[in-house]
Amino acid sequence: MKRILVLIVILFVIGCKTKPKQVNERFSVVTTTTMITDLVKNIGGDKLEVKGLMGAGVDPHLYKASEGDVSKLFNADVVVYTGLHLEGKLEDVFEKMEHQSKKIIVAADAIDKKNLISSELFASNYDPHIWFDINNWTKITLHIADKLGEIDLKNAAFYKENAKTYLKKLKTLNLEVETKINELAVEKRILVTAHDAFNYFGKQHKFNVVGLQGLSTATEAGVQDVQKLAKFIIKNKVKAVFIESSVPKRTIEALKEAVNSNGHQVVIGGTLYSDALGSAETVEGTYIGMYKANVNTIVNALK
Amino acid sequence: MSSAQIEIQLIASLVAIACAIPGVFLVLRKMALISDAISHSILPGLVIGFFITHDLNSPLLILMGALSGILTVVLVEYIQKTKLVKEDTAIGLVFPAMFSIGVLLIAKNANDVHLDVDAVLLGELAFAPFDRLIVNGIDIGPKSLWIIGTILLITLSLLVAFFKELKVSTFDAGLATSLGFSPIVIHYGLMSIASVTTVGAFDAVGAILVVALMIAPAATAYLLTNDLKIMLVFSVIFGVFSAISGYWLAHWLDASISGSMITMLGFVFFLVYLFAPNRGFISVLYRNKQQQKEVQLLTFLLHLNNHTEENERHINHLNEHINWHKIKAQSIVDLAEKNNMIVINNQIIALTPKGKIFTEKAIDYIITNDDSKIESMKKDFFLFRG
Numbered sequence: 119m120k121r122i123l124v125l126i127v128i129l130f131v132i133g134c135k136t137k138p139k140q141v142n143e144r145f146s147v148v149t150t151t152t153m154i155t156d157l158v159k160n161i162g163g164d165k166l167e168v169k170g171l172m173g174a175g176v177d178p179h180l181y182k183a184s185e186g187d188v189s190k191l192f193n194a195d196v197v198v199y200t201g202l203h204l205e206g207k208l209e210d211v212f213e214k215m216e217h218q219s220k221k222i223i224v225a226a227d228a229i230d231k232k233n234l235i236s237s238e239l240f241a242s243n244y245d246p247h248i249w250f251d252i253n254n255w256t257k258i259t260l261h262i263a264d265k266l267g268e269i270d271l272k273n274a275a276f277y278k279e280n281a282k283t284y285l286k287k288l289k290t291l292n293l294e295v296e297t298k299i300n301e302l303a304v305e306k307r308i309l310v311t312a313h314d315a316f317n318y319f320g321k322q323h324k325f326n327v328v329g330l331q332g333l334s335t336a337t338e339a340g341v342q343d344v345q346k347l348a349k350f351i352i353k354n355k356v357k358a359v360f361i362e363s364s365v366p367k368r369t370i371e372a373l374k375e376a377v378n379s380n381g382h383q384v385v386i387g388g389t390l391y392s393d394a395l396g397s398a399e400t401v402e403g404t405y406i407g408m409y410k411a412n413v414n415t416i417v418n419a420l421k
Numbered sequence: 422m423s424s425a426q427i428e429i430q431l432i433a434s435l436v437a438i439a440c441a442i443p444g445v446f447l448v449l450r451k452m453a454l455i456s457d458a459i460s461h462s463i464l465p466g467l468v469i470g471f472f473i474t475h476d477l478n479s480p481l482l483i484l485m486g487a488l489s490g491i492l493t494v495v496l497v498e499y500i501q502k503t504k505l506v507k508e509d510t511a512i513g514l515v516f517p518a519m520f521s522i523g524v525l526l527i528a529k530n531a532n533d534v535h536l537d538v539d540a541v542l543l544g545e546l547a548f549a550p551f552d553r554l555i556v557n558g559i560d561i562g563p564k565s566l567w568i569i570g571t572i573l574l575i576t577l578s579l580l581v582a583f584f585k586e587l588k589v590s591t592f593d594a595g596l597a598t599s600l601g602f603s604p605i606v607i608h609y610g611l612m613s614i615a616s617v618t619t620v621g622a623f624d625a626v627g628a629i630l631v632v633a634l635m636i637a638p639a640a641t642a643y644l645l646t647n648d649l650k651i652m653l654v655f656s657v658i659f660g661v662f663s664a665i666s667g668y669w670l671a672h673w674l675d676a677s678i679s680g681s682m683i684t685m686l687g688f689v690f691f692l693v694y695l696f697a698p699n700r701g702f703i704s705v706l707y708r709n710k711q712q713q714k715e716v717q718l719l720t721f722l723l724h725l726n727n728h729t730e731e732n733e734r735h736i737n738h739l740n741e742h743i744n745w746h747k748i749k750a751q752s753i754v755d756l757a758e759k760n761n762m763i764v765i766n767n768q769i770i771a772l773t774p775k776g777k778i779f780t781e782k783a784i785d786y787i788i789t790n791d792d793s794k795i796e797s798m799k800k801d802f803f804l805f806r807g
Contacts, residue, residue: 184675186672188547
């Protein structure tokens with residue numbers, strides 16, 4: 119037993135020594151969701167080393183850390199995340215990392231509190247799916263570019279320049295999306311999905327957004343929720359409902375069955391990207407590609 | 422290796438040791454399930470702690486959690502003492518009740534707070550190095566390292582101080598009472614340690630890994646030894662080995678650290694289960710086979726002893742008379758010949774003097790069923806295991 123104790127003490131002493139971090143030429147940035155990763159890569163270009171924690175199709179609420187994430191976080195100079203509890207308990211970890219000479223950038227800080235959609239019951243809880251309003255994404259782009267510039271002074275102009283280029287792309291995206299959505303009459307703009315991820319999308323494009331389960335993807339829809347929503351769909355003659363990439367499609371299929379058994383035909387309009395982008399190599403692996411894909415899926419199915 | 426990687430392995434190793442020690446006693450007392458029970462029944466403690474402090478990060482929450490863990494143990498003990506239900510049933514009755522009280526308290530009073538076991542006890546080993554303890558502006562290492570180190574130190578000193586009492590009351594509660602110390606006090610002491618360790622380790626490494634680290638190393642060690650001290654040492658070795666090798670497995674696969682550690686615990690148990698010298702699967706299989714062979718040999722020798730006529734002792738006769746398969750018959754004959762118990766002349770088998778003595782001893786034992794004679798028999802039988 120003594121030997122074990124000695125071993126523990128030795129290991130402990132080794133463990134307490136922290137190696138001085140080598141000065142990297144490039145800042146190492148760890149990002150959480152695929153949306154944030156895509157954005158930071160656009161701003162940082164080749165001046166930043168960007169490592170995303172969550173892969174394509176990973177639900178941020180249910181993300182589990184892997185061993186590689188330890189090294190990513192340990193070697194990070196900056197951590198960029200969404201905030202508003204989208205990343206759950208991880209946010210506490212990031213906040214604590216601020217005391218360890220690591221900088222954190224919270225995307226949600228870019229948005230004025232009064233522009234956030236708050237929960238009906240609990241005023242201080244906000245809907246974290248802020249990226250679905252392109253205006254929000256514009257603000258977030260500027261915010262992150264600013265903050266990165268403060269941290270990495272000598273590349274500040276570069277980040278600002280990249281942000282400007284990206285904002286132009288966002289503007290084009292906004293126009294394209296608006297034209298597409300205008301093909302759809304306002305009374306047809308009803309978006310039924312698995313969970314409430316599209317409230318900001320609805321707010322920007324005047325959609326009536328109805329989610330089957332609540333904000334958190336951890337809870338499940340009850341039988342009553344399904345029946346209520348089925349009645350709503352029949353009453354409003356909704357043509358299609360949608361599946362989400364990071365939420366199981368079982369519940370939305372149950373909804374479809376419930377509607378169809380009452381004589382109204384509703385189809386599954388396709389899969390929408392909600393809490394994560396598509397795979398890295400595809401067009402949907404970028405924010406802009408994802409947004410276009412979503413709008414096309416929605417408009418084509420509801421027309 | 423970065424310091425974060427070293428720290429994770431260090432925390433995991435300390436948790437492994439801190440869990441292995443109470444784990445050995447839990448397994449020996451057939452109460453292994455209690456660690457799983459405690460991991461659920463701490464919820465009402467956390468909730469009440471939150472009601473008092475209104476702070477999710479207060480240490481009082483963890484203290485209250487440990488208290489409700491101990492309450493679980495007390496209730497289990499109480500139900501079990503009625504003798505109406507067994508240990509496992511008592512555990513199964515208490516912890517869902519405790520957990521549901523916690524759920525009801527949340528639903529009634531704190532529905533708008535993200536309050537559940539996961540929220541209070543982070544339990545992700547990968548992030549443990551980033552939650553650091555800072556005293557007077559100086560970083561003195563990860564918080565969970567200090568928590569689990571303190572728990573381990575308490576556990577170790579209690580183990581050393583009360584080793585004899587723990588040993589006696591685990592194996593013979595009656596003797597413990599007559600020696601003048603209450604097995605009940607020792608029992609509650611042990612369960613309190615298990616409870617505190619579970620809650621503390623929870624915060625560092627997460628629920629499932631704690632349960633696995635309590636039970637798997639002790640269960641593995643129990644396959645190898647009956648000696649309490651050796652069992653403790655083995656459990657610690659298995660726990661630490663699985664923790665560190667599991668970490669590198671996770672590194673190699675870029676997978677969940679706890680998941681890989683539990684995989685290693687299962688793998689080590691499986692290996693020991695297969696290859697343990699006395700209780701292992703292969704060893705038992707070999708022993709059964711060997712015993713079968715020895716019985717056959719004895720039958721064969723008795724047959725030779727009973728028949729003086731040559732045709733009964735002809736080598737070809739074995740197949741038809743004793744009804745053995747040819748290959749089996751040959752292997753038994755070879756075995757007997759190798760041990761100088763028979764000689765074969767012109768395909769006629771005869772017992773040697775050694776074979777004769779052996780057979781007579783066996784007959785003697787079968788008739789008298791005298792245990793004192795079996796000792797030397799055993800020695801003879803071991804002869805064949807070369």
